[in-house]
Amino acid sequence: MKKGKEMAETICQSTKDPWRVLEFYSGIGGMRYSLMKAGVNYHVIEAFEINDKANDVYQHNFGHRPYQGNIQSLTEVDLDSYQANVWLLSPPCQPYTRQGLQKHSADARAFSFLNILELMPRMSKPPDMLLVENVVGFETSDTHAKMVEVLANSGLVTQEFILSPLQFGVPYSRPRYFCLAKRKPLSFQYQLFNNQLLLSPSPLFGNNEKTVIDENSQSQENWDKLIDSCQPIENFLEFTSSSDQVNTETGPFANAEVSGNDQETSETFVEGDEFDFGAIDQFVVPLSLIERWGSAMDIVYPDSKRCCCFTKSYYRYVKGTGSLLATIQPKNKGKTSSLKEQCLRYFTPREVANLHSFPKDFQFPKHISLRQRYAMLGNSLSVAVVAPLLQYMFANRHDFSAQELH
Numbered sequence: 001m002k003k004g005k006e007m008a009e010t011i012c013q014s015t016k017d018p019w020r021v022l023e024f025y026s027g028i029g030g031m032r033y034s035l036m037k038a039g040v041n042y043h044v045i046e047a048f049e050i051n052d053k054a055n056d057v058y059q060h061n062f063g064h065r066p067y068q069g070n071i072q073s074l075t076e077v078d079l080d081s082y083q084a085n086v087w088l089l090s091p092p093c094q095p096y097t098r099q100g101l102q103k104h105s106a107d108a109r110a111f112s113f114l115n116i117l118e119l120m121p122r123m124s125k126p127p128d129m130l131l132v133e134n135v136v137g138f139e140t141s142d143t144h145a146k147m148v149e150v151l152a153n154s155g156l157v158t159q160e161f162i163l164s165p166l167q168f169g170v171p172y173s174r175p176r177y178f179c180l181a182k183r184k185p186l187s188f189q190y191q192l193f194n195n196q197l198l199l200s201p202s203p204l205f206g207n208n209e210k211t212v213i214d215e216n217s218q219s220q221e222n223w224d225k226l227i228d229s230c231q232p233i234e235n236f237l238e239f240t241s242s243s244d245q246v247n248t249e250t251g252p253f254a255n256a257e258v259s260g261n262d263q264e265t266s267e268t269f270v271e272g273d274e275f276d277f278g279a280i281d282q283f284v285v286p287l288s289l290i291e292r293w294g295s296a297m298d299i300v301y302p303d304s305k306r307c308c309c310f311t312k313s314y315y316r317y318v319k320g321t322g323s324l325l326a327t328i329q330p331k332n333k334g335k336t337s338s339l340k341e342q343c344l345r346y347f348t349p350r351e352v353a354n355l356h357s358f359p360k361d362f363q364f365p366k367h368i369s370l371r372q373r374y375a376m377l378g379n380s381l382s383v384a385v386v387a388p389l390l391q392y393m394f395a396n397r398h399d400f401s402a403q404e405l406h
């Protein structure tokens with residue numbers, strides 16, 4: 001009879017059973033797109049999301065409407081009934097954001113996640129693997145302390161990361177906290193990182209060196225190297241323009257070109273009256289805002305290799321909610337050249353989705369307003385970061401398969 005590693009490898013090769021996944025706080029489906037990109041053999045048994053507009057978007061793209069209840073009301077019997085191996089969770093971030101009151105577990109928006117943690121030890125079939133995503137700051141919260149305690153008591157080993165799309169070649173600064181957890185006999189490929197918080201993606205790239213550059217490194221040299229290795233922002237734009245193509249008389253996008261490599265996304269964008277090309281002016285930053293807030297704006301250019309995190313308040317507020325694009329490149333970049341002459345515009349929702357590495361076929365249904373689109377994208381996640389994390393979590397040739405674990 002085969003034993004241990006030999007048996008596990010045989011099982012992994014022979015099984016066709018997909019991993020049974022539950023997606024909590026599914027939003028517009030960033031986790032599901034990450035699963036798809038990771039190439040995992042999965043079946044999303046159920047997704048849970050309280051927001052009906054987010055569920056419209058999810059249903060539009062995946063053909064399944066998530067369960068629209070409050071996660072706080074789920075019981076261990078409910079969760080056991082799904083017989084899931086894998087949980088993916090991106091609970092609300094507001095209790096832990098630096099800008100917020102940082103009430104942590106005392107914040108009502110943390111209650112549903114705390115409920116899930118309390119249910120886990122009471123379940124007869126708790127998950128074998130899970131991934132939790134949250135803001136930087138979560139790792140020092142009492143909710144985090146509770147999560148680590150519950151996972152350890154339930155026999156799950158954790159590896160934690162703080163990673164940004166910049167570390168994956170995407171010119172987008174969005175550092176986020178991630179926890180991966182696996183239950184024995186499953187194990188991580190690099191077990192020396194068990195119970196550690198890493199600021200480097202190196203294990204995901206197949207090496208166990210901790211010294212790969214990270215966004216939080218203090219060294220200017222490392223920071224420059226990281227930014228340099230990213231693609232330029234123009235690769236993520238649906239409209240490109242150069243100063244000689246832009247007719248400032250008739251509006252900065254009068255002669256805007258649809259990016260050659262992105263025809264599909266432009267079609268996605270031209271949907272409904274609200275998004276006619278004629279309405280492109282809605283992305284121009286009004287002069288009154290530039291005059292009032294210009295000094296607080298983060299301005300980037302098509303050849304820039306970094307832009308700031310887009311939050312759910314992008315387009316409603318300009319300060320600290322995400323970068324603005326200068327469509328006319330001045331000789332001297334930055335504040336020395338008048339911002340008014342640089343024809344600032346907002347990134348379009350499609351462009352934000354591109355920077356989140358969502359696939360080209362992702363679409364919003366027509367009835368979702370511009371503000372709702374930005375709000376939902378701001379809540380979502382980087383597929384470029386989560387997909388390799390999932391690949392790392394699922395891939396260990398010594399692991400048992402979904403079939404063996406049932």
Ligand SMILES: C[S@@+](CC[C@H](N)C(=O)[O-])C[C@H]1O[C@@H](n2cnc3c(N)ncnc32)[C@H](O)[C@@H]1O
Pocket residue numbers: 025026027028029030031048049050051054069070071072090091092093112376379380381
């Ligand atoms: C950080 S966002 C996650 C977004 C998601 N990962 C995505 O790709 O769009 C948190 C989501 O949880 C939902 N949510 C918050 N509290 C909830 C609750 N108690 N029950 C169900 N959904 C909830 C919010 O509506 C929001 O869409």
